[in-house]
Amino acid sequence: MSDTNAIISVEDLKVRLGGVSILDIPSFSVRQGEFLSLIGPNGSGKSTFLLVLNSLLKPVSGRLIYRGEPVTGRDEAFRYRRKVSMVFQEPLLFDTTVYKNVASGLKIRGLKRDEIRERVMRYLGWFNIEHLAQRSARKLSGGEAQRTSLARAFAMEPEVIFLDEPFSALDPPTRHAITDDLDRIVSETGITTIMVTHDQSEALRMSDRIAVMHDGGIVQVGVPSLVMNNPVNEFVANFVGMDTILVGNVIRVVDGMATVLVSGKEIDAFGNAGSGDCVYCCIRPENVTIELTDPDDLTSARNTFPAVIRDISSIGPFLxxxxxxxxxxxxxxxxxxxxxxxxxxxxxxxASFKATAVHLIRDAKHP
Amino acid sequence: MDLILEGIVTAFQLLWALDPEVLGITWLSLKVSGLATIISVVIGISVGMIVALTRFPGKKFVVSVVNTGMGLPPVVVGLFVTVFLWRNGPFGFLDILYTPTAIIIAQAVIATPIVMGISIAALQNLPSKLRLQILSLGATRLQMVGILVREARLPLMAAVMAGFGGVISEVGASIMVGGNIKGYSRVLTTATVMETGKGEFAVAFALSIILLMLVFFVNYLFTLIQQRERPR
Known part of the structure; x- marks a missing residue:
């Protein structure tokens, strides 16, 4: 691999299930110390990919490489699994106390009693669940259970931690409290983290890089701003929340400013497109402003259209x-x-939006 | 009512007097059914674990055969074990028909599918991702099996209790392969059948009460093991 900072990488990875290809990743690597989010719709192969990365699922072909060494046989896979750890969507706690749950990975590794005690108490503290140490894992709230599961994974002090949608079953306030703590712990420890998530705001907030998965492949990898603002194709644009995606044809290009004809209206956009191209115009809803009078602003390249309000709905702090x-x-x-x-x-x-707020994607299928 | 009262009184008299014959019968019942349970637990839980945790073609068929075995009529088992151990039978050379050993074999055959069937259900009832979670904690295969058994300990203990309960109360196979020989292969159930047949209801009641108490105490012990160390 060209990436010398890679802690984990895969090459020519293929996973099949009942003759159907569910994962096909020619090359991918995770850098030492980074927080990488895997996002994508259900069935895009995120969780399967995470299982392969954790060597819990053997691919039909391809290699998993850890610090330059391929993880091939059963012994290597076992040794590798002792250096990484995983938190699932369900807490999957054992039917015993919170303390013993957090201690379980350490006990499996045969650590001494005193050392286990010291570490368990430290990680219970980090996740703010010391007071639950002697509580039965069966009697925890959803948030407390997931905190216990996280503490169990972190207590092993792994080199890499995998998180498979660990917060998706939690209500928003609980979720925010836990992600805050996780964020703090991850940045304090500098542990390499790979998280599968549905929640883009979570991915945006915590990640160094985001990888978007679709149909068993990785369609785009990059820093959050790149993925959000420059999606490589319509799928990514749709998925990352560009609520407006308009299809049109470029009718002229002047000084890098393309004019796109969409439903008989002309939209100006900066972007890499040629005259006659079929393009998608992606416009993020926060970049659209609504005014009661025609702003008639000629100073900056702006698109302004008379509009009728069709629907109003509430989403969090916005409408x-x-x-x-x-x-x-x-x-x-x-x-x-x-x-x-x-x-x-x-x-x-x-309604108006700047020409720079329009992201153009050329439709490769219909040039 | 008099019959029952008389039975209770007789039972305590027999117990109080430490009647050697009754004590012998009780001890043999406990020993035979206990050994049969141990055999069925070793086979039932280990095979049940393999069936529950592996994928193979015909798994559903195997599980339904085991589940059918949970309702195996003791007399049918008695018949087959008798035929197998018969002088001219395939295992006739062992010369163990009409011995306590033959009863242990027959009871183990009865209890094994019960223990196995409940064990399979118990292990399959654990969350499917639990095994992945245990492996990702760095466990070896053996450590994983240990943790799974601990996680399923309540239903697994129930499997042991059901197996023991099934054989201690069983009479058909014990009579057929043991022969109800006085002082040798007579157990509580076969003795009760015999005493009832003779019209000795008081003695039969006494034996039944002893049997009930025995089942209660053994299950009480199992329950103590099952319910210990449950955190609040």
Whole structure:
């Protein structure tokens, strides 16, 4: 591998199940000390990939390489598994006390009693569950159980930790509290972490890099801003939450500014496209502004369209407004702005977004 | 009512007097059924574990055969064991028909599918990802098996209790292969059948009460083991 910082890498990885290819990754590597998130829809192979990386699933072909050494035979796989650890979506705790659960990996490794005690207490403290030490694992709340599971995995002080959607079953406040603690512990220890998640905000907040998976392959890997702002294809754009994706044809390109014809309207966008190309215009809802009068702003290249409000729904701190400007456009509006503008369904407004806020993706299938 | 009262009184008299014949019968029952249970636990749990934790073609068929075996009629087992141990039978050379050993064999055959069937269900009932979690904690195969058994300890102890309960109360096979020989292969159940047949209801009641108490105490011990160390 060219990446000399790689702690784990895979080459020509293929996994089949009942004759169907479920994983096909020609090359991928994880760097020492990084936090990498694997995102993608259900069935894209994220969890399967994590099992292969943890040597719990043997691929039909390809190699798993740890610090330059291939993990091939059963003995190597066993030794490798003692250097990494995994937390699943379900806490999978043993039917005993929290203390003994956290101690289990250390006991398996044959550590001395005193050493186990010292480490267990330290990690119980890190995850703020010391007070639960003697509690039965069966009597924990969802958050407490997942904290115990995390403490059990971290107590082994592995080189790499794998997290398979560890927070997806938790309610938002619990989830935030745990991710805060995890974030702190991961950055303090500098442990290499690979996390599968559905939650993009979680991935954005915690990751050094994000890998997007689709149909058993990795379609894009990069720093979060790259993946979010420059998705390589329509699938990634859709998945990472570019709520508006418009299909159109480039009618002219002047000084790097492309004009795209979408449903009879012209949208200006900066991007790498040639005249006549079929393109996807990706517009993030937070970049769309709504005004009551035509801003008529000629200073910056702006797209402004008269629009009718079709739908308003609440998502967290924002309101999601779906506009009809001849094409459908989604905008996020703060509650304050919503009140000031007195928005309601059916109201006529002006929607605008900068030319730089439009991300162009060339449609490879229909050039 | 008089019969029952008389039976209870007789039972305590027999116990109080440490009647050597009754004590002998009780001890033999416990020994024979205990050994048969131990054999069935060793075979039932280990084979059950292999069946539960591995994937192979025809697994469903094997599991349904085992589950059918849980309802194996003791007289059918008695018949087969008798035929096998018969002088001209395939194992006739062992010359163990009408001995306590023959009863142990027959009872082990009865208890093994019971223990195995419940063990399979117990282990299959554990979360499927638990094995992956245990391996990812760095466990060897042997450590994994140990942890799985500990996780399934409640239903596994129930399997042991069901196996013991099945054989200590069984009478058909014991009479057929043991012969109910006085002072040699007579156990509590076969003695009860005989005394009832003779119209000695008081003695039969006494034996039944002893049998019930025996089953209770053994299960009480098992339950203590099953329920210990449960954290709050």
């Amino acid at each position: 999601k407004v779906i506009l009809d400007c001849g094409f459908s456009l989604t905008a996020f509006v703060t509650r304050e702005a919503f009140a000031v503008l007195d928005l309601k369904e059916g109201k006529n407004v002006y």
